[in-house]
Amino acid sequence: MNTTEKSPGDTKNLSEQAHERIRRDILNGELFPGEKLQIEAISDRYGIGSAPIREALNRLSSEGLVERKSQRGFFVAEISMTALEDLVKTRIWLETLALRESILHYDEAWEEKLVLAYHRLARTHRRLPTEAGRDLSEEWELRHKEFHLLLLDRCGSNWLLDFCSTMMDEAVRYRNLSMNLHPSALRRQGAAAEHEALLGAVVDRDADRACRLLEDHYRTTLEGLRGVVGKNASNAPKP
Structure with missing residues (x-):
């Protein structure tokens, strides 16, 4: 077994961290409406792997703070x-x-x-x-x-x-x-x-x-x- 492999619990914890940090930056206005949330860029921004980032973005999409557009990826929800x-x-x-x-x-x-x-x-x-x-x-x-x-x-x-x-x-x-x-x-x-x-x-x-x-x-x-x-x-x- 690869000792560096993350357990499901570790992944969930990272997903929670990613969710909280992305959510905070959206609410604080540091991530702007309509801004594309590229998985790799967001992963680098927070120092968290792509899988937990994707989980967090899917969760934020269900909460209405992020929009998931077919074939285009994730975007910060627009305002009006x-x-x-x-x-x-x-x-x-x-x-x-x-x-x-x-x-x-x-x-x-x-x-x-x-x-x-x-x-x-x-x-x-x-x-x-x-x-x-x-x-x-x-x-x-x-x-x-x-x-x-x-x-x-x-x-x-x-x-x-x-x-x-x-x-x-x-x-x-x-x-x-x-x-x-x-x-x-x-x-x-x-x-x-x-x-x-x-x-x-x-x-x-x-x-x-x-x-x-x-x-x-x-x-x-x-x-x-x-x-x-x-x-x-x-x-x-x-x-």
Whole structure:
């Protein structure tokens, strides 16, 4: 037996690593919409063999972040203003439903987790995703998602939570692409106050106000991205 041969467990572990790293670079806007993901080039980029890379790309294709085109290979999924509007509309539908259900099942343990998540987010400075600020920007994104998912945490449906989490990741991709290519285009100075207001409405158990604030929060971000998304698509490298 060849001692250098990788076991199935090793291959799976490498596939997980490849999936996480490619996914992170797509969400961070470092791999552009429409960019061709050549197996050999991606393998060299991450120092991972071609078989785990192919497995990871197939998985990302099923998640919608990568497109597999017949006879042409793998490409980073395209973006468009129409798709973003659809994403925001669907997020509002499902997240307000989940938020209402969570408030119905309000308890002190949930409140404590929400307050802690909000304070962690508020203490984390958001910086533009330049090379010098990348780590801090990623920390803000983690805190931001933690807070928003906790708002929905008591909805009682893991299916709904998983779908909302996936949509949150796709929204992150749009924001990061916009800021990477147009750093001055989106500076959400009011986001911190919006988070604080959301927390206050939930703590008051005012479902109508909380849902209205959540919808306004997403629509404000959408308007900030309007017009920028098309520029991002046109400036992205073409295959």
